Amino acid sequence: PEVVSGPGADPECFAPWSAETKYMQWPAKPGPYKIAVVNGFVGNGWRIQMIKTAKAFAEDPSIKDKIAEFKVVSTGTDAPAQLGAIEDFINQGYDAIVTIAVAPDGFDRVIRLADKNNVVLVPFDNVLDTDAVMQVNEDQLMMGRMWAQFALDELKAKGVTAGKILEVRGLPGNSVDRDRSIGINETFKADGGAWEIVSVVGNWDDGTTQKVVADAIAVHGQFEAVVGQGGSNGVIQALSDAGHPWVPVAGESENGYRKAIAKYSGEGLKGISIGQSPGLVAIAMKAAVSALEGNVMPQLISVPLPVATYKDLEDGKNYWSDLPDNFFTVNEFPPCGVNISGPSIMAQTEADLN
Amino acid sequence: MRNARSPLAATIRQNSGFLGAIILLLVLYLIYNLLHPRGFSAALLIQNTNESVAIVFLAMAQTVPVLLGGLDLSVGAIMTLTNCVASVVVSGSPQQILLGMVVTLATGTAFGVANGLIVVYGRLQPIIATLATGAIAVGLALFIRPAPGGTVDDDISWALTNDLYELVDTYGWFDADAAWFSSFAWVPVPLLIVIVIAFGVWLPFKHTITGRTVYAIGSAEGAAYMSGLNLDRAKIAAFTLAGFFAGCAGLYLAIQTSSGNADITQAGAYTLNSIAAVVVGGTSLLGGVGGAIASLVGALVLRVISFYFRIVSIDPLLQPLVEGLVLLAAVSLGAFRTLRVKNQLALFR
Amino acid sequence: MKIAIPSLKSEDKPIFIASGFILVILSVGTVYTLSTQGTAPLLSPGYLLQQLQTGSFLGIVAAGMMVVILLGHIDLSVAWTMTAAAMMATTVGGDLAIPVGIAIGVGVGLVNGFGVAYLRVPSMIFTLGVDSVLRGLMVAHTGGFAPQDSATPLMRALASSKLMGIPSAIFVWLAVSLVIAIMLKRTAFGRQIYLTGNREMAAYLSGVRTRRVILASFVVSGVCAAMAGVMLAGYSARAFQGMGNAFLLPAIAAVVIGGTRILGGQGRYAGTLVGVILIVLLNSVLSIMQMPEAGRQVIYGSVIICMLLVYGRGNKVQS
Amino acid sequence: MTADRPIVQLSGVSKHFSGTRALENVDFACFSGAIHGILGENGAGKSTLIKIISGVLQPDSGELSVNGTRVSFANPTHAVASGIVCIFQELSLVPDLSVSDNISLASPPRRFGLIDKRAQRRCAEELLARIKCEDVDPNALVRELSLSRRQMVEIAKALGKDPKVLILDEATSALTSRDVGTVYELLADLKAQNVSSLFISHRMHEIEQLCDTLSVFRNGQHIETFAKGARTDREIVRLMIGREVDAQYPPKPAPKPRPEHLRIENLAWERQIKDVSLSIGKGEIVGLGGLDGQGQKELLLGLFGVLRGMQGRVTIAGRPCTPGSPAEAKQASLRIALVPEDRKTEGLMLAMSIADNLLAASYARVSDGIFINADKARQAVEDGIAKLRIKTGSADDPVATLSGGNQQKVVIAKWLMTDPDVILLNDPTRGIDVGTKQEIYRLMRDLADQGKTILLYSSDYAELIGCCDRVMVMYDGGIVASLSGDAITEEAIVAASLNVGGAVPHAVPGPSHA
Ligand SMILES: Nc1ncnc2c1ncn2[C@@H]1O[C@H](COP(=O)(O)OP(=O)(O)OP(=O)(O)O)[C@@H](O)[C@H]1O
Ligand SMILES: Nc1ncnc2c1ncn2[C@@H]1O[C@H](COP(=O)(O)OP(=O)(O)OP(=O)(O)O)[C@@H](O)[C@H]1O
């Protein structure tokens, strides 16, 4: 692609990451396009929801006619296999490839091949440490900061200015975990209060999170707030099992977590829910199509953080008290015309399918 | 049976599993190329070999301890460790790059030696000793590279993951467009690397006394000892070679991705896949029968199967299920032998 | 601390050494908490009971795993057996939840056992295949229609309620332990597991139906994993994808640290019990000490090696 | 010339295993050019002695000298370097390697540092020819060979090491008389080349025919060494087991009509069993003779339910007998027992206790419901040990600590505990000392007298002649001769074994005088 100057197309939807974000433009190709999604790991709720969103969005009237062929493959946590799959789709003559990278590095070769063949490669969610491709993500550093700031504000409102904060980290070695943790820690440090941050590793997994939070409570007694990166259902479960008083909690956007906030916010569970949305895949697909049509695109597209605090939870709108806990509530992005809500794909019952 | 006294007939009879795997591979790969829009092209071959190198090396690494009658659960971890080491040291001037590669391979080899020493002098079961050393290797990898990244030289990354033409062109050894060169300029470099290591390291090893001792130990350790073979040396050599091959995998992975990544799940998945590859290649997990070349073929069979998911249409949410079923079917192929067995004692070993 | 009793039988040695090591872990953790916050919560009954409670899930998986390891086999499918059992139990819900979960375990065990005993595919690889099939099934399950995922009250009660101040999960673990221990020691089936694990051919020629023994052992393992999965769902109040992933390697490690021979034929159940406690405490203390993942992995590996080295180097193979 | 200087000498050698005294203050010498027989009952310490000589074990005290110089071998390689080559009681062949690989396992011919397969094969062919085993394919895997062929390959392998002292620890226990003859010639040849041999066997007649010096061991002690002919058989046996053994074989009962019990009609399986018909009466001992590998083993396994796809008809007491597995064969309705060929892999769980091994086939008998009754189990184990006089410290010791003969007794005792009705024996006295053999023969006769039906395969003709009421000789999967009464002679068996007459039997041989 050529590096051009902005502004880009559809800025409502494709918001540039920052003022410095450069813009890219591919030569316009006639549609419809062949688009592939190369997923890595499959086997957790988020990825399943992401794949379902991708499938549903490919059928969405707004884009259906622009897609000639659509394929999703999952390669597991296997870097060579993912690189191979991307290269294979380039070889097969696909026009755009949307991917969640298994590692933030190592894509130089496929980027080079994609450029050579005028293929649009769009990493999202786990993005690459490079500015050579167009990427779609939420701002993880900002997410960490907002979580921490929310906790600080709630504590201040309670008059607490010092104490232990429990930070639940994600998968070690992952850049998302790193960025969020930096955001959290720098915010607490900047506050100047006497905060002692206790970190435990929950791997973004409900079960592990529940166990490590329970352990931390057993050892440290009480925390003033819990800032969890993921596995938020596990945080709530551990707090409630331990009889820990409800305190401000920051976490992701699982339905179960939001249900708990809505239910117990009166008792002190002042929660904030910001999640990485599986709906990102739809925006990445849309961005790919837009790039193929020859539009000017920001290199790094920032998807706004879907923030909801205990103040704005509303049953049936941003959480569903009668639905299972495990799906991610934030799925749709109206400015982008991505209107596939979590319940609409994750809460179909068998009956609905008929 | 007795009449088949020619060495060739005996070889065929004794390697039926391996031959089966080769035929399976050829058939699968042929059909893949027929179905692929760019089948039978050099680009496709390069892509396919690139993506297979790491698992092929790892399958070869796994084979040697398996021949001993053990399992090396640390091969994936050694690959990860050397991958991280390479991401630090393989950069700079050509001499430094070369030195870095040597250091990387030496790291893998040294870790293999350590495995061997623990197994031999600690008298621990390989499977459990390497489960533990594997954790240590991943830990070390995380120390070296707490987050993915690194600085592997770009040129070498490009040159070694392409065909010979690009290799020559990148380094300008001679005129890459020379007429004499054109007939094999298309050969993928990764393919050459694998062939050179497999036939340059494994085959000679197999024909040394130490190599044969590895087979003897896997088949009957007591008999090997009584026959005056040096068991300790062979065991250490086996794990050393495993470490070396795993180091090759890690080095190539680093070159291929120009970076290092201490990914624990990837390490685990690669270890398990290496065992699957060994089994599909026809090497017995009980030891004594098989070989690294067979595992190379086994690894390729598994890889080619995964290629199919990109050209056939299946529901992406059913893909993991289909993958699992195919794996189960592939490893159960050998079971048809057991259905034919008339003397049930032949089932036990 | 404890002077080793001189004429310890070789099978008991691991149990004593591992018990001693548990004390070491607790002491190290306590020194850490004393120095950082001036309290010794690790020695409180509350903490220890909580560890036993979370340990009970691992303990139940390890109990089944041990039976299979005694045969010289291994069950790599426990992670997704747990998940599948938990997810199916919550999907069905109601009174049938637990029976359905257990039935999943029986089914998985039968498939594993069939592949290993009748098709004679190495267990290392067959159970790996079954594990990925189960994962595929669960992905397809969630992908097809949204399954109900919250645990039934009975599951909750089994896993996270307390009885006389003691988490009821511990009682379930004890009951499973008792059944397995008695089975191994006092029933023909149990002894036949050892016979088959030592030398299947000789056991077969002694009139042991070794294939059935293997099949049944995998069923035991499957059922244990399923129970653990169902209980884990009760503990977490819900079932979710990948919930069993954290249990496979610790279960194997616990069995081996408990002195069971990885090649089969030797091992005592009490060892596995101690091994589970050791692993759980080790994980917990490392987490409390906020040990980074790198250090944790290195310590984990070193502990296993050191334990096995002090148990006495294996005997030389005789011809 | 060197007759006065021993080539191998042990002085004051002792070796203890936890609790057992395997060798006690042993002085022993062996001279060049001698064929030196070593005799002793099971557990006397013979194998331990030669393991010390060949570097597998190191003595606790005492010294070992070779050619007058004191040596201490750390492992078998050192011993081989000094010209001491041993064929161990438990074979040391690698089943998954080819015959030629095995023969030059430790020091193959090499080119450029790599093994030269072709030279290796030539070398194997030469050695095999030397022991008249041209029928063995050097490319075949050892796994594919029968036990007797393996023993011959083992001998070829030892020869290839160019021994000064060749030790054969029961290396002829599975050999047929033809091969034994070859070995005799070979040892004589070696003797002529001044190579000395140490020969351990429990077959008295072999030792007598072959050796010129004999040494007797008992209870870990060296009792006496004497020249061949200096002692009578009776005296030797007394030296060995410390008591008189009169008749080796219990008297056979007079031939009498017996009700038919086990009937085999037109049995066939693969290429190994061809149209075998046979009928055995209650209380009868029928022997199976013939060269090794003529289908005897398969016949026994087939009756025991191990083989699939058998054709023909088998009945026990008129009821059809088609067990699908050993478990079915041992059930109350059939009550068949099989003492298998190879105790190490087929008979025993070596690492498990003697008690566990004894009970392996009879848990159902010592259980109440699903639980094992500890008292009944202990009683059964004690009975088993007593009945076969198994020499053991404690029933909880691993069976691996027993001597070979005692291990064999454990296998037999295990099956007797099931109270079998039809007993199939595959060379049950292989490697068993004369004293114990005699006990086993008596036991067999007792069992027969109690009405059991016994089918016995033995590679030892003397045994067939001494024990059996009738002998069936097998050749190439079929029965070629049925001998009974006085017709059971060595000549008859040997002739039939080689199928000299080319006879193909038609009539179903029935129980004697039925
Ligand atoms: N009977 C045997 N069968 C098979 N292998 C054996 C046997 N005896 C020894 N070995 C092998 O030979 C190696 C060296 O044995 P050796 O007895 O010299 O060990 P070591 O180092 O002296 O041990 P230790 O200090 O325990 O005596 C062992 O590691 C073992 O693998
Ligand atoms: N590894 C061992 N551990 C303990 N005891 C042993 C061991 N090896 C041999 N023994 C004991 O030492 C004694 C001598 O055994 P050895 O094998 O030398 O007997 P043997 O004369 O060869 O008997 P056989 O004729 O049955 O082969 C026996 O009592 C045996 O139980």
Ligand SMILES: [Mg+2]
């Ligand atoms: Mg002996």
Ligand SMILES: [Mg+2]
């Ligand atoms: Mg030693």
